[in-house]
Amino acid sequence: MKGRKLLMIPGPIEFDPAVMEAMGAATTSHVAPEFVEVFGQALERMRQVWLAPDGQPFVVAGSGTLAMDMAVANLIEPGDRALVVNTGYFSDRMAAILARYGAEVDHVRAAVGDRPSTEEVEAALGQANYKVMAITHVDTSTAVLADVENWAKLSCQWETLTIVDGVCSVAGEELQQQAWCVDVALTASQKAVGVPPGLALLVAGPRAMETFRRRRRPVANYYADWNSWLPVMEAYEARRTSYFGTPAVNLVAALNVSLGQILAEGLEARFERHRRMSRAVKAAVSALGLGQVPVRDEVAAHTLTAPRYPDGVDSSLLGHVKAAGAILAGGLHPEIKGEYFRIGHMGVTSFGDVLATIGALEQGLMGVGYDFEPGAGLAAAQAFLLD
Ligand code: PMP
Numbered sequence: 001m002k003g004r005k006l007l008m009i010p011g012p013i014e015f016d017p018a019v020m021e022a023m024g025a026a027t028t029s030h031v032a033p034e035f036v037e038v039f040g041q042a043l044e045r046m047r048q049v050w051l052a053p054d055g056q057p058f059v060v061a062g063s064g065t066l067a068m069d070m071a072v073a074n075l076i077e078p079g080d081r082a083l084v085v086n087t088g089y090f091s092d093r094m095a096a097i098l099a100r101y102g103a104e105v106d107h108v109r110a111a112v113g114d115r116p117s118t119e120e121v122e123a124a125l126g127q128a129n130y131k132v133m134a135i136t137h138v139d140t141s142t143a144v145l146a147d148v149e150n151w152a153k154l155s156c157q158w159e160t161l162t163i164v165d166g167v168c169s170v171a172g173e174e175l176q177q178q179a180w181c182v183d184v185a186l187t188a189s190q191k192a193v194g195v196p197p198g199l200a201l202l203v204a205g206p207r208a209m210e211t212f213r214r215r216r217r218p219v220a221n222y223y224a225d226w227n228s229w230l231p232v233m234e235a236y237e238a239r240r241t242s243y244f245g246t247p248a249v250n251l252v253a254a255l256n257v258s259l260g261q262i263l264a265e266g267l268e269a270r271f272e273r274h275r276r277m278s279r280a281v282k283a284a285v286s287a288l289g290l291g292q293v294p295v296r297d298e299v300a301a302h303t304l305t306a307p308r309y310p311d312g313v314d315s316s317l318l319g320h321v322k323a324a325g326a327i328l329a330g331g332l333h334p335e336i337k338g339e340y341f342r343i344g345h346m347g348v349t350s351f352g353d354v355l356a357t358i359g360a361l362e363q364g365l366m367g368v369g370y371d372f373e374p375g376a377g378l379a380a381a382q383a384f385l386l387d
Contacts, residue, residue, distance in 0.1 A: 005322060008357045009329035010140045010168055010304040010344035011191035016261060019195055022254040030249055031241040038256045039236040039247065045259035046203060049193075049267065050170065050185055052177035055203035058229055059255065061248040064167040064188030066224065067200035068097050071163050071184045072132075073221040074204075074212045078102025080131040083124055083160070085151060087115050089141035089333050090165055094134045101220060103132070112335055113142055113295045118150045130160045131211075137169035141332040142293050143306035143342065145173065149180045156181035161208055167191060170201070171262050172303040172346040174271040183208040189251065192274070192303055192346040194258040198251045261348075271302075277345045277354050278302035280384035284358045287380035288365065288372050293333075293340050303346040306331075308339055313368050315341065320367030326360035351385045 007014050028035045039059075046057040060066060072094075076082065082103040084095045087110065095105045108124035110116045116124075125133065133155045135146045152162040161183040166175055170185060172192030177185045186202040189195035204212070204226075212226055219225040228244045235242030262270060282305055285292060291308040294300035309317065315330050318341060322328075329344070331337040343361075345354060358377045365372055 006326045006353055006356055006360075008326050008344055008349070008353070010342050010346075011188070012197050013191060013194070013344055013347045014349060014353065015194055015196060016258065016348045018261070019254045019258045022257045023196060023250050025250065025253065027249050030243075030247050035249060035253070036236060036239055036241055038253050040239050042252055042256040042259055043233060043237045045256065045263060046201065049259055049262055050177045050203040051175070051179065051267070052185070052203045052205060054178060055205050056209055056230070056233065058200075058202045058204070058226070058233055059247070059252060060200045060202075060224075060229060061198060061245070061251070062200040063197060064165075064186070064200060065093070067167070067186035067188060067202045068094055068165060069221065070200060070202055070224040070226075071186055071204075072097045072101050072103075073219050073224045074215075074226045075132060075161060075163070075184070075208060076101040076103045077215060077217050079104065081106070081128045083108065083128075083130045083133045085116060085121055085124075085133065085135045085146060086110075087136055087142060087144045087146055088112070088139035090139050090167070091134070091136045094136065094163075094165055098132070098134065106130075111295075112333060113144060113293045113299075115144050115146055115299050118147060118154070121151045122154050125154060125158050125160060130158070132161045132163055134163045134165065136165045137173060137175060138166075138301040138303055140168040140304065140342070143301045143304050144294050144299050145301040148175060148182065152180045152182045161211060168301070168303050168346075171270065172274045173301065177203060177205065189255060191344075193255070194262070194347040195251060195254045198248055199255060201255075274302045274346060276384060276387075277349060277351070278305065280351070280354050280381040281305045281343055281345055281358070283384055284361070284377035284381040288362070288377040293336065303344065305343045305345070306340050307343070309341065310370055313365070313370055314338070317341070317364050317368050321360050321364030323367070324360035324363035326357040328357075328361075354381060354385065
């Protein structure tokens with residue numbers, strides 16, 4: 001569409017027209033039979049997308065932070081010990097939420113742009129009787145990818161519950177909730193799940209639900225209490241109605257469309273498409289002479305890329321890139337905020353969108369007077385996309 005820019009930030013992202021159509025359809029009653037069917041189907045599809053056949057899905061109006069709040073509010077009681085595997089800004093947020101509900105929080109950290117080794121996580125888990133370990137699957141502030149599979153399996157051996165903040169990963173990065181022994185995997189609608197902002201999405205496994213049922217004290221958050229939401233989720237899935245708070249009818253309808261598209265693409269194909277887009281963007285960034293925040297490929301996420309500004313270039317680059325057609329995001333991690341920017345590439349983002357974004361990046365770099373070989377980024381990206 002002429003004049004329209006590509007939204008290539010790490011959420012919200014570009015959305016599919018069919019998803020937007022569901023958003024714009026006439027709002028039904030939240031107890032209308034057609035909505036009951038849509039909500040019930042969306043809950044069933046979440047279980048499939050999360051790869052959590054035994055999981056209990058929750059869909060609540062709110063952002064990703066509410067999903068984090070909900071996980072912690074229902075599992076933590078004052079005095080519980082919690083371990084945060086800290087890879088950046090959103091791990092700090094998780095720690096703040098854990099502390100707010102009375103947990104004693106320890107961190108296992110790495111330098112900015114890196115992640116702790118599995119040995120370090122294992123050693124940290126052995127230091128105390130942790131009730132919960134929290135992992136940010138993709139820390140959107142650093143584009144660092146956590147090793148959820150290995151860390152969650154360790155935590156399982158210690159009988160520690162694993163909460164995964166998958167806000168920048170679910171339906172983009174490979175995440176096998178049940179097989180990897182992840183107890184809660186949460187996200188928000190506006191990222192790889194592909195629905196406009198407004199839904200907090202969470203799947204809780206059997207160990208998490210059991211821990212919740214055995215609580216000694218009431219949940220200290222009225223809105224997020226699973227005692228109120230569980231009967232609603234169970235009812236809609238059984239194609240009945242139940243009320244606690246009015247569901248976000250249009251967003252839930254859009255969610256059902258998007259989850260249907262995700263399952264039609266196939267999860268393995270979708271994860272592979274994300275890996276491919278990521279390799280293309282990262283190859284382009286390197287070919288243009290820009291470094292990245294993640295310190296090595298192995299720790300870099302596939303849902304976004306965090307390039308460092310080259311010498312002599314600052315955030316004014318982003319204005320030039322926008323003028324050339326692609327909206328990118330600035331830095332977020334407080335220690336390095338002014339040193340890098342972020343390119344999101346998830347959800348329905350196509351290979352054509354990736355090339356258009358790299359083209360706009362090259363035009364922006366030209367605009368700020370950076371010296372590079374025009375087309376080098378495009379050629380590097382294309383090599384991965386054609387492969
Ligand atoms: N965790 C991560 C990894 C995120 O990227 C974000 C949002 N960027 C959040 C949590 C918070 O989500 P929200 O902004 O929807 O509250």
